[in-house]
Amino acid sequence: MIHRRPLITLAAASAMVPLSVHAQTTEKASAFVKSTGDRLVAVVNGPGSAPTKRAAMTKILDADVDVDGIGKFCLGRFWRLATSEQQKQYLTLFHEVLVTNITSKLGEYQGVTFTMGRSKPQDDQAVVSTTVVRPNNPPTAVDWIIANPSSDPKIIDVVAEGTSLRLTQRQDYASYLAHNNNNVDALIAAMKNQIAQSG
């Protein structure tokens, strides 16, 4: 009887630890998304020419988004098949394509606002829910997937109304490669072409 009480306390304490750790992790992830989101909205709605906005956007992406990780994910099984030279070229292009795609949409997002929702842990990541509101558009549910939420938080995916940005991109690339003899050089050429057309 004497030993039981400390045991219970210990059990209770050990049960509490992961709970509070989870709470801390999700809080940190929420704060991270809030800060990134605020800066993104400031750039979108702020003054400044297209090149300045592009530069500001690149800065935020480099700091808060794991672009290399997303790039690797998007290439899927072809990442292992690519030579290191191809990998390097691909990642550089992937950065540019991402920035170009985002900056080309800035006009559509004029006047954007967002509200924070819940956040929950998922494996060793955190999912932070937000609602993004654009003028004259129905509100959109956007989830941000955060890797290493407690130590070095980075955005690794954005899920809008249940559609994952990186998964969609991966399937786009996979299909393109499948129709071009699984040739990574063809993909690299197509990405170069894409950047040239938009620039």
Added chain:
Amino acid sequence: MQAAQHFRPSFFGTTRFLAFMAVVVCGLAGCATRPPADDPDAVADYNQTNDPLEPTNRVFYAINNGLDTVILRPAALAYRYVVPDPVRTGIHNVLANIGLPIQLTNDALEGKPRRAGDTTMRFLINTTAGVLGIFDVATKWGYPDHDADFGMTLALWGVPEGPFLFLPVLGPSDPRDAAGFGVDIAFDPFTWIGTGPNKPAWSAFKWSRFGLNAIDSRERVLDAVDSIKKTALDPYATFRSLYRQHRHAQIETLRNDNRATVPVWFPQPATTPAK
């Protein structure tokens, strides 16, 4: 022997018909070639894509895309240009309100009483206070909209989605959603009325509704579709991926909506927001 004759399945009523159709469809435009078995990654990709009719689907995608470029997209652009935004919202709300009986039937078949309640209240409030559905008052009063169609109902019942289909005119689908589309037409009360002396008026109403629905839906995705076509290397594959992910998310939301109805004389649980 007569009885045996009677029970012999007819050509168009059996799996033989499906097999026949598969042969016809594959013969017309070819089926996707399965990758060799010694490349497990490629096989995994092929299975995950689950699009054995891809070459045929791409033909229909090209046709739809052509029709869209010359008819639907210009019509949607003109609609956006001519009709002011609040009026477009009103038209969208009216169309959505007319569709609520279909939604209610599916809510019931899905066994989701709270969803059915939301739909009923939406219909009653928006038809009266919302002036025949022009204004969405119900959302402000705490009865938010949700998605419900027979494709989702079938999914909840455990029917698998099957391979990807790109249908002429209708666009991205799968056998489950295509069947659901047909059943939803049967669920629509307007399908069954308008055969009497007022037939021409009803026909006019139905065709206007059909046309407005098409233009309204297209107008709402103008920017999104334009930007996908601009940024995707393979727009067909991107639309396929987006369609599937969006459907899965809708079904997941439906599955997780287990709000309970507690009688007023019972202690009320903490209210959780509808998700």
